[in-house]
Amino acid sequence: MFKNLIEYMGIEPGRLQFSWISSAESTKFVEVVTAVTDEIKALGPHENFVKKEARVA
């Protein structure tokens, strides 16, 4: 539901990903990390939901 909510408010689909990996599944861990890194890099930097300094008076 959280993923749905995040996408609903305007974060691109694919930014938030979930995976269930046991500490014994090192191979899967490497695969998932590599895949996610590539996918996120392909999306490019996200500008919107970033706060550098409070935008106030």
Added chain:
Amino acid sequence: MLSYIDKIKEISRRLLSESKVELVIGFRKGSVVMMNEPCFVRRPEDVGQLVWDGNCGINLANYLTDRKEKIGVIAKGCDSRNIVTHIIENKIRRDQVVIIGVPCQGMIDRRKVQALAESEIRQAIETEDSLRIKGDGFEKTLDKKEMLQQNCAICIHRNPVIYDELAADEVPEQSGVDRYEDVRRIEAMSADAKWDFFEDLLSTCIRCYACRNACPLCYCPTCFVDESQPQWVGKSQDPVDIRTFHFLRAYHCAGRCTDCGACERACPMGIKVRVLTKKLEKDCLELFDWEAGMTPDKRPPLDTYQANDPDEFIK
């Protein structure tokens, strides 16, 4: 609906004089047009001040949290579901409350009414179907059904789901209601359009937290926005912080929100925050077949694990 008040008073008087409860929480007449003020009555002779009309939109379940006495409370459909949630979450015990159930046909949105008037409304006279408003130099009769709060117009649980006494006969539930038309419209937008939609919606937020305080579910001793170690979200009017507050608050109400509309009613800036909570309500229904507060005997979906919980989002 306007005739319910006699039965409400009779029940309240009886409960107090028989000492079944120490106080009854209801409404008394407000000091401005189209408003009533929540109040408590301790003595049977004071029940005369209680009122019931189309301006009783405030969710009285908000006043129950963590109280220790035996309380009588007047509850509409949505309020009764919030009481169920309170019981499930141990904020009040079932045997502490005597619920005076009131079948509801919708509450008036006074801002919607005021928008149709040329100047300040000085008087509003309500009947079963209409609302007659008067001001300086104008008079209008409106169809009450058109003037309802948005959540009331699409309500499908107008009858209390839990009660000890019923103040009137149950009303027919609305059918064929599309509760999620606005949610679907937003879901269909592109990510950028969605971003801009919410940026626009929340741009007038003044971080007053009226929505949070009016909500009967928001009872955390320390709200996440008030935490300082660590500080999860800033307290200023920075747009990113405003957005975070709203969507996280909505998320904390996931599976618990009954769409009572108290948040939108309370917001001084008139922000339509329900568009966030309704998305979660829709997801709960689709993913878990869950509607908040319908029965005290089932645990909410975010509370329990079941083997058939949807998990196709996990890689």
Added chain:
Amino acid sequence: MTFIKIDKKDWEKGLERASQRYGLFGPVRQEQYCVFKALTAGELPDMAVQNTRLSPRSVVYPQSEKMFAFSLDENQTDHHILKEIDKAYPARAVVGLRPCDARAFLLVRPNFDTPEYKDPYWVRSYESTTFVGHACSGPCSTCFCTSAGCGPFHEHGLDVLLADTEEGYLAKVLTEKGEAFMAAAGWETEADAAPDDRMAAMKAAAESKVTAKVSTDRLKEQDTTDLFEAPFWEDVGFSCINCGTCTYVCPTCWCFDIQDETRGLSGIRMRNWDSCMYSLFTLHGSGHNPRNTKTQRVRQRFMHKLKYYVDRYQNGIQCVGCGRCIQFCPVNIDIRRVCDLMNRFEVS
């Protein structure tokens, strides 16, 4: 006092001329209501609105304001030292505020501008602002300004007072700052036909329309402790949901909270409006909270506005009768009712 007449056809042009020398602020429509905003080029203030939803408090005293900046980089010589952020306060003019809101600034000033201590942000902001007020000809049913120390044509706190006439506005120039503004706008035609009589008549007519009243005559002599322990607070405060709306729409509220926000090796210290309605407001570092119940907080708000301020500043109640808290309180707690309860309270 000079009276100037402003013709409708000169209104827009005059504001445009004034905008060369002043940053203009005025009521701007947003959704169904108006708030005070900086006027963009050519944008006119909405003079038809009875009153704005949020008061012009935010023009002088922004809701979120950065005050200091600091570096956490220990390689810098000035690390961990708070440095005041340079802020400019160019001349500004608020056009179209109501007399009640202008008086509110005067009530708030003794808090920020004292002989011993001055809040540099508030004081500089206030002093660089010229207030061009708009007299009320049609007060609301929730307005009770005449019994709260001001009125629909009240002049204190304003530099110019504009009254609606058929041709445009009748302007009463009240101060030197007001004169400077009128000159910048090029509005210099003196009004004829006994302008002071005309304004006095309009004032009387408007004041007679203010039907809501509060009694404040006995507040000063009430014993503070007796009032504090009065039994009516539970009933007054029961419906309150501590939502904070009253404090955010109120023109005389002044409380703020200071926060540091850091990112990486730099940070800022800012202040945000705060509200005595929140339980966090008086939460001590030790964990103790002297006002941890709702009733105590509600009592605090009304005691502050209607008793402590009266005793401390000898300037009446800390309320101008604008009626916003009455209109926007989601549970209809009415300050007029509470003031009445406090005023006529007697220990039984």
